[in-house]
Amino acid sequence: MRPLTEEETKTMFEKLSKYIGENIKLLVDRPDGTYCFRLHNDRVYYMSEKILKLATNISRDKLVSVGTCFGKFTKTKKFRLHITALDFLAPYAKFKVWVKPGAEQSFLYGNHVLKSGLGRITENTMQYQGVVVYSMADVPLGFGVAAKSTQECRRVDPMSIVVFHQADVGEFIRNEDTLT
Amino acid sequence: MAACSVEELLLKAEQEEAEKLRSISVHKELDLDFDIGNLLACDKNRIESRDLRQQLKENYLRSLARDNTQLLINEIWKLPTERVEEAIVAKLPDTTTPLPREKPPPKPRPPTKWEKFAKLKGIQKKKKTNLVWDETKKEWRRRWGYKRANDDTKDWLIEVPETADSNEDQFAKRIKAKKERVAKNELNRLRNIARSQKIKVPSIGLVPTAQQSKDDLATAVSVAKTSTASVGRFQDRLPKEKPTKSRGKKRKFEPLIGDFSTERHKQLELLKIMDTKKPKLDITKAVNKQMREEDREEAAAKHKRGAGKKGRKGNMSGKAKGKGGKGKGGKAGGGKRSKPGKR
Numbered sequence: 001m002r003p004l005t006e007e008e009t010k011t012m013f014e015k016l017s018k019y020i021g022e023n024i025k026l027l028v029d030r031p032d033g034t035y036c037f038r039l040h041n042d043r044v045y046y047m048s049e050k051i052l053k054l055a056t057n058i059s060r061d062k063l064v065s066v067g068t069c070f071g072k073f074t075k076t077k078k079f080r081l082h083i084t085a086l087d088f089l090a091p092y093a094k095f096k097v098w099v100k101p102g103a104e105q106s107f108l109y110g111n112h113v114l115k116s117g118l119g120r121i122t123e124n125t126m127q128y129q130g131v132v133v134y135s136m137a138d139v140p141l142g143f144g145v146a147a148k149s150t151q152e153c154r155r156v157d158p159m160s161i162v163v164f165h166q167a168d169v170g171e172f173i174r175n176e177d178t179l180t
Numbered sequence: 181m182a183a184c185s186v187e188e189l190l191l192k193a194e195q196e197e198a199e200k201l202r203s204i205s206v207h208k209e210l211d212l213d214f215d216i217g218n219l220l221a222c223d224k225n226r227i228e229s230r231d232l233r234q235q236l237k238e239n240y241l242r243s244l245a246r247d248n249t250q251l252l253i254n255e256i257w258k259l260p261t262e263r264v265e266e267a268i269v270a271k272l273p274d275t276t277t278p279l280p281r282e283k284p285p286p287k288p289r290p291p292t293k294w295e296k297f298a299k300l301k302g303i304q305k306k307k308k309t310n311l312v313w314d315e316t317k318k319e320w321r322r323r324w325g326y327k328r329a330n331d332d333t334k335d336w337l338i339e340v341p342e343t344a345d346s347n348e349d350q351f352a353k354r355i356k357a358k359k360e361r362v363a364k365n366e367l368n369r370l371r372n373i374a375r376s377q378k379i380k381v382p383s384i385g386l387v388p389t390a391q392q393s394k395d396d397l398a399t400a401v402s403v404a405k406t407s408t409a410s411v412g413r414f415q416d417r418l419p420k421e422k423p424t425k426s427r428g429k430k431r432k433f434e435p436l437i438g439d440f441s442t443e444r445h446k447q448l449e450l451l452k453i454m455d456t457k458k459p460k461l462d463i464t465k466a467v468n469k470q471m472r473e474e475d476r477e478e479a480a481a482k483h484k485r486g487a488g489k490k491g492r493k494g495n496m497s498g499k500a501k502g503k504g505g506k507g508k509g510g511k512a513g514g515g516k517r518s519k520p521g522k523r
Contacts, residue, residue: 002436003438006450009447013454024451028447029444029448052437053437151468
């Protein structure tokens with residue numbers, strides 16, 4: 001485990017800012033204690049200082065996970081967000097999409113959100129803007145990328161994709177063995 | 181009747197003639213300045229501001245333009261013309277009005293190392309004559325190139341210098357020297373290019389230099405020592421040899437549990453920098469905003485029309501609109517509108 005380098009921090013923040021914008025500040029600078037990002041096995045974990053100090057007792061090869069996994073760095077040094085980061089993305093999300101109850105299951109199986117399943121969408125959403133997907137009962141289900149801007153959403157036919165799927169809570173079951 | 185018609189015809193013809201003349205000759209108080217090469221005419225006459233302000237502005241401007249164009253064309257007709265494939269062509273004279281060039285002037289080539297040095301020392305280029313006298317051939321010959329004067333490559337015999345080894349091939353020596361000079365020149369040329377484009381020439385390892393200094397020799401030794409399969413780990417050292425300076429940087433990470441406040445500050449600083457780099461004007465966002473406004477106007481217009489036609493329907497849409505206009509509830513309006521489109 002080690003702190004992120006400047007470059008790594010930048011790539012991660014750039015990815016995070018697609019979903020929560022300048023709210024990253026609230027993750028870095030928290031009033032309820034010191035929290036930090038640490039890299040372990042190419043994965044970025046977000047944890048409190050207390051947990052970090054406890055985790056140092058575990059040897060590197062035995063440590064599977066600590067704190068919350070935000071995502072991982074690929075071999076080409078890009079950053080991929082994991083569904084485990086949803087707990088921190090959902091409360092700060094700038095752009096949201098609500099899916100209808102009928103389309104919830106389809107999304108949770110890893111499919112894109114179609115226009116027919118779109119319940120609501122935040123105004124001013126641009127194309128390719130990172131969005132957090134909610135059910136109509138405001139339960140965060142996952143996140144994705146807006147395939148169409150809010151304007152275009154009104155015009156497209158019901159079978160066209162509105163939000164590209166990136167991660168959903170169904171992955172907790174589907175990818176149980178790889179998620180940490 | 182007939183006489184009358186003849187008179188009328190004559191009158192008409194006369195008028196037409198006058199009209200034609202009027203259309204060709206234009207009277208101006210001040211003559212125009214012509215630059216026929218650019219097909220340019222400058223009218224320095226005062227503009228009647230009274231005419232301009234009146235309702236007949238368009239007409240006045242049109243007639244002014246027509247008259248000036250007529251003068252320009254009259255001027256063109258004064259030029260010698262010829263007929264090329266059924267078309268009358270006039271040759272335009274050279275332009276007199278200088279026009280600014282389209283592109284900025286090219287930047288001067290950055291000086292080479294020699295040019296810099298020559299400027300520093302005040303060395304000036306001397307023009308040499310192209311032809312020189314060849315003593316052996318007894319004629320004027322070119323200084324350089326094919327059939328040049330005093331050509332030492334064409335010597336059939338070379339005297340071996342007293343100090344030289346008698347078995348040495350003097351011809352081969354000359355060819356080799358020439359090749360080396362060419363190679364050196366090429367290297368210098370490339371270096372000049374690299375310097376002018378601010379490209380970093382590789383500094384690690386051995387770069388060919390004219391004269392090796394002590395430092396160069398030291399690097400050469402260290403490079404040679406580490407150029408083994410085990411990167412010089414098992415290389416023997418001479419009795420009094422100093423260990424070579426380690427080069428290359430080892431990557432280093434921050435400590436796992438270090439100063440958390442500095443870490444946080446660094447990250448906040450990074451966020452601040454990232455924030456400033458975002459473009460202020462997002463074009464897609466601006467376009468979307470514009471589209472939304474247009475939509476709204478359209479909807480408003482529709483609503484008005486609907487209200488005029490049917491009271492009940494107008495009432496309903498009015499309600500929906502009121503909901504949308506309340507706050508940021510545009511979402512709700514959008515959602516509502518999307519429903520009928522689906523069906």
